Each structure stands twice: as structure tokens, then as C-alpha cells.
Amino acid sequence: MWAKRVRLGTFFCSSALVFYIVFGMLPIGGGLLTTLENRFSKPVQMPKQVDGLVVLGGFLNVFITDARQDYSFNGNIERATSLLHLSKQYKGSPVLFTGGAGLIGHPELNEAQMLKSFLPDVVSADTQLIFENASRNTFENALFSKELIEKKGGGKWLLITSARHMPRAVGAFRKQNIDVIPYPVDYITSGELSNEVSFFPRNGLGTFGVALHEWLGLLAYYLTDKTSELFPAP
Numbered sequence: 001m002w003a004k005r006v007r008l009g010t011f012f013c014s015s016a017l018v019f020y021i022v023f024g025m026l027p028i029g030g031g032l033l034t035t036l037e038n039r040f041s042k043p044v045q046m047p048k049q050v051d052g053l054v055v056l057g058g059f060l061n062v063f064i065t066d067a068r069q070d071y072s073f074n075g076n077i078e079r080a081t082s083l084l085h086l087s088k089q090y091k092g093s094p095v096l097f098t099g100g101a102g103l104i105g106h107p108e109l110n111e112a113q114m115l116k117s118f119l120p121d122v123v124s125a126d127t128q129l130i131f132e133n134a135s136r137n138t139f140e141n142a143l144f145s146k147e148l149i150e151k152k153g154g155g156k157w158l159l160i161t162s163a164r165h166m167p168r169a170v171g172a173f174r175k176q177n178i179d180v181i182p183y184p185v186d187y188i189t190s191g192e193l194s195n196e197v198s199f200f201p202r203n204g205l206g207t208f209g210v211a212l213h214e215w216l217g218l219l220a221y222y223l224t225d226k227t228s229e230l231f232p233a234p
Contacts, residue, residue: 027194029208034189036214037163040170040182040234047181050090051155054180055083056141056169057099058162062109071118078186082160086183087123094152095123098141100133138165138217139226142172149178162186164210168217171227182234 059079064072073080087095097119099111112133119129130148135141149157156179161169163184173180188210221227 027196027204029204029206029211030189031193032211032215033164033207034191034193036167036211037184037187037189038191039231040163040166040184042183043181046089047156047158050093050158050181052094052096052149052152052157053083053086053090054096054098054145054149054157054159055079056138056159056161056165057097057111057115060111060114062106062111062114065114066109071114076162076186079160079162082183082185084122086158086160087127090158091124092126092128094128094130095119096130096132096145096148096157098132098135098145100135138168138172139221141169142176142178145173146176146178155179156181158183160185164188164214167232168214168221168227171218171221171229171232174229174232175225175227 056079059073059076061072061074083095087093097112097115100113101107101110110133112131116131123129130152132141132144132148135144159166159169159173159180160183163186166182166184170180170182188207218227218231222230
């Protein structure tokens with residue numbers, strides 16, 4: 001019995017070590033993430049006019065913002081900074097922020113509600129802001145945005161979100177027959193596939209975790225008919 005436990009313990013320790021080395025040191029996570037980020041590019045030539053801008057939430061740290069009563073942003077902040085730039089480029093175009101109750105057990109921490117007093121102060125004065133505050137995930141971002149976009153006459157809308165998240169977002173919006181122009185931001189990789197071994201496994205595991213989240217999300221959305229394509233393409 002003791003020998004069996006030793007063998008079992010050795011197996012699990014060895015498996016954990018192999019996982020740590022393979023996914024922490026080899027460029028697997030980086031390759032998976034680069035493939036996601038390279039799927040869509042910014043328009044080579046920006047359109048002269050768009051019917052609106054839609055930005056996906058997820059750039060506000062709602063816990064700290066609520067606790068400190070001061071705005072605290074996370075690593076997705078480029079979604080917001082790009083929105084500010086584009087709202088000035090497309091003056092007069094409506095801006096739709098979509099993202100609300102995405103935290104299980106904390107419905108009171110609503111990102112859209114928190115940003116209602118922030119965004120009007122930083123975008124162009126003539127920008128018409130629209131807030132969608134009920135969505136909990138990317139599928140609902142698209143689903144609940146559809147009616148709001150249709151009220152504005154539909155047309156082509158610039159979609160702003162993180163590059164790694166863009167394939168799933170585009171798939172979800174296309175499923176709702178919303179015509180979007182991808183505008184990926186918030187890159188993590190350089191865009192080049194690497195074969196270098198990392199000597200910082202924690203970084204490699206972090207990158208792998210981010211990539212795995214998106215790839216599993218793409219698979220889940222495809223299997224549950226939330227998108228029509230497994231890996232949406234331009």
C-alpha cells in the first residue's frame with residue numbers, strides 16, 4: 001500500500017514538473033496567443049466615416065474602484081484610450097459601451113454604471129454615449145448591443161477590444177448580424193512566432209493561461225451556437 005502511494009505521488013509530481021517545464025518554458029502559450037492576436041488587424045486605411053463605435057468593457061477594476069471611490073483601471077486600459085482617440089476622429093458618431101454585471105455574486109459592481117460619470121468628461125463634447133449595462137459576457141455584449149445599434153440605424157460600427165479577444169468578439173457580433181469593423185488593441189505579443197525557451201516559467205504559464213482562456217472560449221461558443229465559426233476570420 002505504501003509503495004503504491006509513493007508511485008502515485010511520484011506520478012503526480014512528475015506530471016506537474018513536466019507541465020511546468022512544457023507550458024512554462026517552451027513558447028507554446030506565446031504561439032497560441034500570437035495566433036489569436038494576428039487574426040485581425042486594424043484597417044490598413046481607416047474609413048472616413050462610421051455609423052458608430054462599440055467598445056467592450058473589462059478595463060475597469062470595479063472592486064478597487066468601489067472600495068476606493070476612485071477610478072482604477074487594469075491591463076485592458078488600451079480599450080479606453082483607443083476609444084478616446086477614435087471618438088475625436090469620428091466626431092458625432094455614437095459610442096456604445098457594453099459591459100455590466102460580469103462578476104458572479106457582485107451584481108452591484110456594474111462597470112457601465114461606474115463609467116457613466118467618467119466617460120462624458122473625457123470623450124469629445126459632441127459624442128453621444130450609449131451604455132449597455134446588463135451583459136455578463138461576450139455573447140451578451142453582442143446580443144444586448146443589437147437592439148441599441150438597430151435603434152441607431154445599424155450600419156458599420158467600429159468594434160474595439162483586446163486583440164486576443166477579437167476573434168470571439170467578432171464571431172459573437174456576426175452571429176447577431178451586426179456589421180463590425182475590427183479595431184484590435186491591447187497587444188501582449190510582438191506578432192512574431194518565437195522558438196526561444198523562457199527561463200521565467202511563471203511568465204510562460206501566465207501567457208499560456210490567457211491564451212487557453214480564449215481558445216476554450218472560442219470552442220465553447222462554437223459548440224453552443226453563439227458563433228457560426230470556430231475561428232472567425234477577416
